[in-house]
Amino acid sequence: MTSEGIERLIRPHLARFSGYVASKSPETLEGKVEVAVEDIIKLDANENLYGCSPRVNQALATYPYLNIYPDAMQTELRKLLQGYTGVDAKHIVASNGSDQLIDHVLRLFIGPGDEVINCVPTFAMFGFSTELCGGTLVEVLRDEDFATDVNAVKAAISKKTKMILLATPNNPTGTIIPQPDILEIVDTGVPVLVDEAYVEFSGETVSQLVSQYKNLMVLRTFSKWAGLAGLRIGYGIFPPEIAGWLLKIKPPYNVNVAALVAVQESLKDIDYLLGRVKAIVAERERLFAELGKLEFLKPFPSQANFIFCSVLNGKASEIQQKLERKGILVRYFDLPLLRNAIRIGVGKPEHTDALIKALHQIGEEM
Numbered sequence: 537m538t539s540e541g542i543e544r545l546i547r548p549h550l551a552r553f554s555g556y557v558a559s560k561s562p563e564t565l566e567g568k569v570e571v572a573v574e575d576i577i578k579l580d581a582n583e584n585l586y587g588c589s590p591r592v593n594q595a596l597a598t599y600p601y602l603n604i605y606p607d608a609m610q611t612e613l614r615k616l617l618q619g620y621t622g623v624d625a626k627h628i629v630a631s632n633g634s635d636q637l638i639d640h641v642l643r644l645f646i647g648p649g650d651e652v653i654n655c656v657p658t659f660a661m662f663g664f665s666t667e668l669c670g671g672t673l674v675e676v677l678r679d680e681d682f683a684t685d686v687n688a689v690k691a692a693i694s695k696k697t698k699m700i701l702l703a704t705p706n707n708p709t710g711t712i713i714p715q716p717d718i719l720e721i722v723d724t725g726v727p728v729l730v731d732e733a734y735v736e737f738s739g740e741t742v743s744q745l746v747s748q749y750k751n752l753m754v755l756r757t758f759s760k761w762a763g764l765a766g767l768r769i770g771y772g773i774f775p776p777e778i779a780g781w782l783l784k785i786k787p788p789y790n791v792n793v794a795a796l797v798a799v800q801e802s803l804k805d806i807d808y809l810l811g812r813v814k815a816i817v818a819e820r821e822r823l824f825a826e827l828g829k830l831e832f833l834k835p836f837p838s839q840a841n842f843i844f845c846s847v848l849n850g851k852a853s854e855i856q857q858k859l860e861r862k863g864i865l866v867r868y869f870d871l872p873l874l875r876n877a878i879r880i881g882v883g884k885p886e887h888t889d890a891l892i893k894a895l896h897q898i899g900e901e902m
């Protein structure tokens with residue numbers, strides 16, 4: 537059979553599937569930028585540039601049981617997450633990054649013909665996983681400040697609606713959805729997935745309300761606040777029946793032992809890590825003020841660890857390219873709903889200094 541023949545056997549709804557445009561890994565830029573790979577400033581994937589707790593490195597260096605599979609039921613991990621969230625372990629499931637739980641929740645609820653309401657622009661993995669399941673995306677536009685239009689969400693509900701996806705703070709815009717708005721949407725009775733990947737930076741959560749609703753689910757991650765993006769550890773808080781189903785459908789060993797050790801150590805070092813979160817929040821405000829001084833950018837207020845900017849003069853793609861050549865990575869967008877914009881992660885003060893200097897240079901060359 538030719539490869540073309542094999543391709544014809546792929547599920548037809550995937551014919552137009554475009555995949556996810558992931559951030560660039562610094563090592564792939566060796567020789568293409570003006571700085572050494574180790575000096576690249578990575579502000580393109582909302583990672584934590586302070587790194588993880590040093591306790592994680594120490595514990596992983598001597599961990600003796602890499603030859604043993606992790607506990608498929610995540611017993612210890614879910615207990616630790618109970619301690620961190622204050623929500624009983626029966627509500628909690630962990631995953632290989634919260635991306636995996638977006639996928640699993642949608643796989644649990646969505647099949648061909650089912651509708652998923654998505655408040656766009658938002659995190660690309662929502663559309664990715666919906667399309668992978670064969671679901672139909674029903675897109676509800678955010679307003680000019682990227683706030684969620686609750687009435688439009690409610691008006692978009694049809695008999696086929698099986699899920700409403702909400703990110704708060706939203707990626708890439710940094711906007712939060714106020715709790716009363718979330719609850720008004722939850723009160724429709726449709727399953728609602730609230731992605732709180734950046735909650736440690738915003739301080740606003742609905743996780744404590746999950747036990748009161750049958751249709752409210754919350755996702756979290758250790759990628760951002762705890763600096764563990766590379767180890768892939770996320771979790772969700774669900775009604776217990778849904779948690780039971782997610783434990784059933786996940787691959788048995790989806791969270792590896794290194795991630796478990798990293799969570800254990802991070803939670804022992806919580807004051808240190810939350811101190812870093814505080815520093816990032818303070819730096820976010822300084823970065824916002826500095827970006828506002830540039831005539832060609834309009835930064836939007838953010839409750840996360842990144843800042844979204846409309847490009848008022850010039851092209852976002854060119855700004856991204858020029859910054860990349862100087863060794864500073866940011867994300868650019870030029871999509872129907874995200875015309876000419878960049879998203880910049882918040883790093884340490886020295887990263888802000890380097891970025892702002894480079895942006896001023898770019899501005900002078902315009």
Ligand SMILES: Cc1ncc(COP(=O)(O)O)c(C=O)c1O
Binds near residue numbers: 635659707757759
């Ligand atoms: C809104 C949102 N949800 C989930 C994720 C994925 O996080 P994780 O690293 O836990 O898969 C991201 C990552 O950028 C995100 O922005």
